Amino acid sequence: RHNLESIVVMNNDATMNEGAGKFNGMTREEARKQVVAELKELGLLEKIDDHDHAVGHCSRCNTIIEPMVSKQWFVDMKPLAEPALKVVKDHEVEFVPERFTKTYVNWLENIRDWTISRQLWWGHRIPAWYCDDCGETIVSREDITECPHCHGHVTQDPDVLDTWFSSGLWPFATMGWPEQTPELKQWYPTSVLVTGYDIIFF
Numbered sequence: 001r002h003n004l005e006s007i008v009v010m011n012n013d014a015t016m017n018e019g020a021g022k023f024n025g026m027t028r029e030e031a032r033k034q035v036v037a038e039l040k041e042l043g044l045l046e047k048i049d050d051h052d053h054a055v056g057h058c059s060r061c062n063t064i065i066e067p068m069v070s071k072q073w074f075v076d077m078k079p080l081a082e083p084a085l086k087v088v089k090d091h092e093v094e095f096v097p098e099r100f101t102k103t104y105v106n107w108l109e110n111i112r113d114w115t116i117s118r119q120l121w122w123g124h125r126i127p128a129w130y131c132d133d134c135g136e137t138i139v140s141r142e143d144i145t146e147c148p149h150c151h152g153h154v155t156q157d158p159d160v161l162d163t164w165f166s167s168g169l170w171p172f173a174t175m176g177w178p179e180q181t182p183e184l185k186q187w188y189p190t191s192v193l194v195t196g197y198d199i200i201f202f
């Protein structure tokens with residue numbers, strides 16, 4: 001809101017980094033205590049109050065989640081949403097029950113870009129490489145072994161695709177797309193999509 005610089009103050013292991021200044025190297029719990037102590041010492045602490053709010057926890061190990069600014073890959077959704085809206089408005093695609101049309105239209109008209117990169121060990125790797133020499137980012141359908149610009153050494157992005165992106169690829173990857181194979185025609189006619197409330201959440 002105030003155009004302040006975003007500073008990342010934590011390492012990936014949730015210890016404080018050099019962005020945290022004198023709190024560098026501390027755990028976040030320790031750093032929080034030290035920040036309060038420091039504010040007190042400087043006479044800048046007005047009061048300490050209890051405050052109820054929702055704190056995100058890891059679904060697997062219950063660790064408290066810390067928000068962090070990071071670089072991610074996004075899908076530009078507008079060009080995908082537009083034809084998807086058109087076929088519904090033109091009644092080429094019908095919703096059953098019909099009342100879901102409104103939610104769908106509302107969702108796609110206010111669509112936001114989709115973050116598709118995940119920092120996990122398992123999944124489809126993002127098909128992007130970075131040149132260690134000229135710094136170029138290369139996105140390629142085929143795996144590459146050198147930079148097409150300077151023949152330098154390239155390193156593939158360690159991130160993987162969002163599970164929903166991967167599962168969307170599955171029928172295409174297994175049934176011969178982009179060829180119009182008999183398998184695709186038989187098993188993936190896309191004439192009906194049955195889906196759950198929670199999935200087509202809009």
Ligand SMILES: [Zn+2]
Nearest residue numbers: 058060061062
């Ligand atoms: Zn966890």
Ligand SMILES: [Zn+2]
Nearest residue numbers: 131134147150
């Ligand atoms: Zn290069």
